[in-house]
Structures are given as C-alpha cells and as structure tokens.
Amino acid sequence: MSEWLKKKSTQQAASKSFVYLLLIGGSILFLIPFIWMLSTSFKTLEDVWVLPPQWIPKPFIWKNYFKALTVLPFFKYTINTVIITVSCIIGTLLSASLVAYGFARMRFPGKGPLFFILIATMMIPGQVTLIPTFILFKYLGWIDTFLPLIVPTFFGGSAFAVFMLRQFFLTIPVELDEAAILDGCTPFEIYWRIILPLSKPALGSLAIFVFMGTWNDFLGPLIYINSMDKRTIALGLQAFMGQYAGEWNLMMAAAVIFLLPCLIIFFVAQKLFVQGIVVSGVKG
Amino acid sequence: MKLTRTEKREALTGYLCISPWILGLIIFTAGPIIASIIISFTNWDLVTSASWIGLANYQKLLGKDPIFWKSLQVTLYYTVLNVPLALIFSIAIAVLMNQNVRGIFLFRTLYYLPAIVPAVATAILWRWIFHHEFGILNILIGFLGIPPQKWLVDPHLVIPAFVIMSIWGVGGGMLIYLAGLQGIPSQLYEAAEIDGATSWKKFTSVTLPMLSPVILYNLIMGIIGSFQAGFTTSYIMTSGGPNNASMFYVLYLFINAFEYFKMGLACAQAWVLFIIILVITIIVFKKSENWVYYEGVGKGR
Incomplete structure (x- = not known):
C-alpha cells in the first residue's frame, strides 16, 4: 500500500513539473511579441536592423516615445478618442439600462415578441446595415463629425448591452421595488435610486466592454472621419505607419502608447470584477 | 382582454422605458435592412441617382467577378x-x-x-x-x-x-x-x-x-x-x-x-x-x- 502511495506521489510530482514546463513554455511564446514590441520601441533605428537582434537595447532610447507623441498630433487624437469613448459609455449605460429596466420589470403587451426581436438583431452581420447607415448619416450632414460614432449608442446601446443588464436586473429582488412603491416612489425613481446603484458591478463591466470596443474601433472612424484634426488614435496610428514606414522603433513606441490604456483598464478591471462578485455574494 | 388603470399605466411606463431601443431598432436596424435590400438591386454611386437593375449585382458577383x-x-x-x-x-x-x-x-x-x-x-x-x-x-x-x-x-x-x-x-x-x-x-x-x-x-x-x-x-x-x-x-x-x-x-x-x-x-x-x-x-x-x-x-x- 505504501509502495503504491509512493509511486502515485512521484507520478503526481512528475505530472506537476510537466504542467509547469508547458505553462512556462507557452507563456514565453505568448509573451515574445510583447517583449519584441517593447525591445524594438527603445532601439535606435540602426539597432533595429542588427542581426541577431539584441533583446535589451543598448543604448536605451526613451526619446522614441517623445518623438512618437510629438510627431503626430497625438494629444489631439487622444482627446478625440476620449470624447468619443466617454460619450459612448454614457450613452450605452443610460439607454441600455433604461431599456433593460423596462424589459426586466414592466409588464406590457408584446413584451415577449419584442425581446425576441432584440435577441434576433444580434445575429445580423454588421456589414448588412453598414452602407445604408453610412448613407443616412451622409444625408444628415454628419460625415466628418463624431456624431455617427456616438449618437447610435443613445438608442439602447447594443442588443448585447440590453440583454446583459436585463439578466442582471432580474437577479435583484422584486421586494425592493415593492417596498419602494409603498414608500411612494415612481417607477423612474426605483430605476434611478434602487436598480442602478445595486447594479454597479454589471454597469462597470459593461462600461469596460464599451471602452474596449470604442477605443479599438477602426472601421467606424475610417468611414466617418476625414479631417486630420478629428482622427482617433487608431486612425492616426495607421496614418503614422504610412508616414514612418520602416521606422519600426517609432511605430512600436506608438503602438505601446495606444495599447497602454487597455492594459491599465484590464488590470484595474480584474479587481473590479472580483469586487463585484464579492459584494453581490455578501448581499445575496 | 382589458387592462385596468394601473396595468395601463405600467404598460405605458414599459413602452416609455424601451422607447429608445424601439427608435434605434427602426432607425439603425430595420430601416437599414430594408434599405440594404433595395439598394442591392440598384446601381448607385451616391452622386448620380440610382437606377433599378434587378438582380444584375448578384449576377455580376456570382458570375464574372x-x-x-x-x-x-x-x-x-x-x-x-x-x-x-x-x-x-x-x-x-x-x-x-x-x-x-x-x-x-x-x-x-x-x-x-x-x-x-x-x-x-x-x-x-x-x-x-x-x-x-x-x-x-x-x-x-x-x-x-x-x-x-x-x-x-x-x-x-x-x-x-x-x-x-x-x-x-x-x-x-x-x-x-x-x-x-x-x-x-x-x-x-x-x-x-x-x-x-x-x-x-x-x-x-x-x-x-x-x-x-x-x-x-x-x-x-x-x-x-x-x-x-x-x-x-x-x-x-x-x-x-x-x-x-x-x-x-x-x-x-x-x-x-x-x-x-x-x-x-x-x-x-x-x-x-x-x-x-x-x-x-x-x-x-x-x-x-x-x-x-x-x-x-x-x-x-
């Protein structure tokens, strides 16, 4: 028996080290592109063309980042992108939560079929509505403004956003609503004072999804924005690549700057998600 | 099926709540879908006026493009x-x-x-x-x-x-x-x-x-x-x-x-x-x- 246990424990130790070997090997493969990007971004242009490549640049050129930031109106692009992103987050959170509240709490004729339509719209590929929507905005005279990128989010955000919030609202006990009604609250007050404050984790994660989607969007700005000074970072970065073709050190620096907010939000959001789970767990 | 007064109020509130999505559905989904079908049967460059060409776009794509x-x-x-x-x-x-x-x-x-x-x-x-x-x-x-x-x-x-x-x-x-x-x-x-x-x-x-x-x-x-x-x-x-x-x-x-x-x-x-x-x-x-x-x-x- 002890012989058998011994054999089993050595087997387990062997399999554990095999797991570590795979985990570490795999993470090196997944991280190499990041390391390569960082390494290139600190090199002189001459060092970019050295074989075999040096992983730790010598000399270490911080100036690439300043150059990437100043050579383009990066500051202006960032402001543009932030305006669009913040507006889309506000639009989605406000309108999707109101629509979701209607679907989760109110009874009205036709609710079932309407909700089915909402789900069905998720299956239509974006390419189908792309061109007529473009034409609509063209006729409204909204081309080369931020409006085509922002305004649609105020009409329910997206089907996904409504669906996600509705699922969350359904987990909030109806007794809270009923108590509030007894206290003389109107449905809108219940939405604003009870449902929204209790849904902070869900609203938080939705805000992160919207942030990622808007910050990274390339097709939207490409179609709707023409002027240089109205470009978003994604669009500016693509133009930057045309201008500085071959200057991979500057391009990597620019890509790192563009990527950084996503990384920061990802790490902050991980905490937020865990907090959301903890808070709802304690409350539930 | 007749709704009582409170039920009517609730239904009205419900419609009010989902109204942004209904408007969005009409303007940004249903409208464009119908428009897209119609446009696909036309020859339109946004500058000159569109002309109806039936299935020609589909034939062109599937036939000789x-x-x-x-x-x-x-x-x-x-x-x-x-x-x-x-x-x-x-x-x-x-x-x-x-x-x-x-x-x-x-x-x-x-x-x-x-x-x-x-x-x-x-x-x-x-x-x-x-x-x-x-x-x-x-x-x-x-x-x-x-x-x-x-x-x-x-x-x-x-x-x-x-x-x-x-x-x-x-x-x-x-x-x-x-x-x-x-x-x-x-x-x-x-x-x-x-x-x-x-x-x-x-x-x-x-x-x-x-x-x-x-x-x-x-x-x-x-x-x-x-x-x-x-x-x-x-x-x-x-x-x-x-x-x-x-x-x-x-x-x-x-x-x-x-x-x-x-x-x-x-x-x-x-x-x-x-x-x-x-x-x-x-x-x-x-x-x-x-x-x-x-x-x-x-x-x-």
Whole structure:
C-alpha cells in the first residue's frame, strides 16, 4: 500500500513539473511579441536592423516615445478618442439600462415578441446595415463629425448591452421595488435610486466592454472621419505607419502608447470584477 | 382582454422605458435592412441617382467577378484553417489553466493578455514580427532549422500568417472553455478514476462530452467571426495583397463601397455573406445533434 502511495506521489510530482514546463513554455511564446514590441520601441533605428537582434537595447532610447507623441498630433487624437469613448459609455449605460429596466420589470403587451426581436438583431452581420447607415448619416450632414460614432449608442446601446443588464436586473429582488412603491416612489425613481446603484458591478463591466470596443474601433472612424484634426488614435496610428514606414522603433513606441490604456483598464478591471462578485455574494 | 388603470399605466411606463431601443431598432436596424435590400438591386454611386437593375449585382458577383470568388476562397481558407486550430489551442490552454498549481492566476492573465490588444496595434506589431529579414518569427524558426519565410509577401503563406496571428489571441475563447471546465462536477472524474481510466481516457470520455455544448457555442461564434474577419488587419498589413491572396470578403466589400462607391454591389455582397453564414450555421446546428451532449436530456432522441 505504501509502495503504491509512493509511486502515485512521484507520478503526481512528475505530472506537476510537466504542467509547469508547458505553462512556462507557452507563456514565453505568448509573451515574445510583447517583449519584441517593447525591445524594438527603445532601439535606435540602426539597432533595429542588427542581426541577431539584441533583446535589451543598448543604448536605451526613451526619446522614441517623445518623438512618437510629438510627431503626430497625438494629444489631439487622444482627446478625440476620449470624447468619443466617454460619450459612448454614457450613452450605452443610460439607454441600455433604461431599456433593460423596462424589459426586466414592466409588464406590457408584446413584451415577449419584442425581446425576441432584440435577441434576433444580434445575429445580423454588421456589414448588412453598414452602407445604408453610412448613407443616412451622409444625408444628415454628419460625415466628418463624431456624431455617427456616438449618437447610435443613445438608442439602447447594443442588443448585447440590453440583454446583459436585463439578466442582471432580474437577479435583484422584486421586494425592493415593492417596498419602494409603498414608500411612494415612481417607477423612474426605483430605476434611478434602487436598480442602478445595486447594479454597479454589471454597469462597470459593461462600461469596460464599451471602452474596449470604442477605443479599438477602426472601421467606424475610417468611414466617418476625414479631417486630420478629428482622427482617433487608431486612425492616426495607421496614418503614422504610412508616414514612418520602416521606422519600426517609432511605430512600436506608438503602438505601446495606444495599447497602454487597455492594459491599465484590464488590470484595474480584474479587481473590479472580483469586487463585484464579492459584494453581490455578501448581499445575496 | 382589458387592462385596468394601473396595468395601463405600467404598460405605458414599459413602452416609455424601451422607447429608445424601439427608435434605434427602426432607425439603425430595420430601416437599414430594408434599405440594404433595395439598394442591392440598384446601381448607385451616391452622386448620380440610382437606377433599378434587378438582380444584375448578384449576377455580376456570382458570375464574372474573379476578385469576388477570390475573396470567398481566401475567407473560406482562413476559416477552415483558423476555426479548428483556434478550437484545439483554446481547449488545450483552458485544460492547462484548469490545473490546480501555484501561480495559475498569473498564467491566466498572461495567456489572456494578447486578447485585449487593439486590432490596429496587433496589425502593426505583427507586420514587424513577420518581417522577412529582421522579424522575430523568422529568427525563432531559424533555431529549429527552418529557413526564413516571406510571410506577408508570399501568396501561399499570407493566410497561414493571419492564422498564426489569430491563434495568439485565443485568450477570449479560452476563458469560455475554462468556465465550462470549472462547471464539470468532480465526481465524474473520481468515478472514472475508480474505473481505472487514464488521463487521456478521462479527457475523451468526461471532459470533451461535458464540454461539447461550449464547444458548439465557440465553434459557431468562431465560424461567424472568421467569415467576417480580417478587415482591420488585412487593410493595415497587406491591403489584400499579394495578388489578392489576403483579400478577405469584408475587405473587398469595403473597397467596393468606399473606394469604388459601388453601393449596390457592396449591399449585394453583404447579403450573400449573410446567407452563407446562415446556411453554414444551420448545417453546424443540425450536425451538432450527433456530437453535442446535453446533460439531463439523455442520449438518443
């Protein structure tokens, strides 16, 4: 028996080290592109063309980042992108939560079929509505403004956003609503004072999804924005690549700057998600 | 069926709440869908007035547009390569991430990281990685004795290159599988162990069947995603080249619409894509009855 246990424990130790070997090997493969990007971004242009490549640049050129930031109106692009992103987050959170509240709490004729339509719209590929929507905005005279990128989010955000919030609202006990009604609250007050404050984790994660989607969007700005000074970072970065073709050190620096907010939000959001789970767990 | 006063009030409030979405549905979904069908039967460049040409756009696409067929072929090739590989890698990594070892949270973050890199940044980064002379990929495969390849310049390698890039970002799919794996009751594994099952046997007889609904979900999402894939990356990395070898379906649609201003043709392309995706999704769903196991439903119908 002890012989058998011994054999089993050595087997387990062997399999554990095999797991570590795979985990570490795999993470090196997944991280190499990041390391390569960082390494290139600190090199002189001459060092970019050295074989075999040096992983730790010598000399270490911080100036690439300043150059990437100043050579383009990066500051202006960032402001543009932030305006669009913040507006889309506000639009989605406000309108999707109101629509979701209607679907989760109110009874009205036709609710079932309407909700089915909402789900069905998720299956239509974006390419189908792309061109007529473009034409609509063209006729409204909204081309080369931020409006085509922002305004649609105020009409329910997206089907996904409504669906996600509705699922969350359904987990909030109806007794809270009923108590509030007894206290003389109107449905809108219940939405604003009870449902929204209790849904902070869900609203938080939705805000992160919207942030990622808007910050990274390339097709939207490409179609709707023409002027240089109205470009978003994604669009500016693509133009930057045309201008500085071959200057991979500057391009990597620019890509790192563009990527950084996503990384920061990802790490902050991980905490937020865990907090959301903890808070709802304690409350539930 | 008559509503009481309070019921009427509630219904009215309900309609008021969902009214932004109803308006959005009409303006940004239903309206454009109808418009798109109509435009697809016209010849419209946005400047001169549109003329009705019936099915001519569809006939042109399916009949004598070689780039259309090329784009379809490119997209199919990408899908056939990408979907199974992404499936295998994301399940394998999810199984690895489900191991009970120290520091696993750090590894989960590391493997997920590429999934949050914006497409534009991914495109720029990988253009440099694939550089035929100084790119890191050629240097790495050089250690394995493989000669340097002209990834983005070689018509035979450009799609495999896009697939490699896509595999780097499998973190999103991996997370869904991980959630699925964590939902598998441990009693099943214990029972299999008592029966003397090996690790591989446990994987094929417990893990895969229990995971099959999640696999179906990811498979369908993967197919839909792959058919619509490649716009941002191919636009930035290759502009559809070399010799249209990376002319993804959606890139050609974009070029027709916003470079040649052939709005009718582009709308027709969008509808053909929709029908292709619909048909393939239905086929996958129908075939899935043979291999997807739903607990509580029981085998056999």
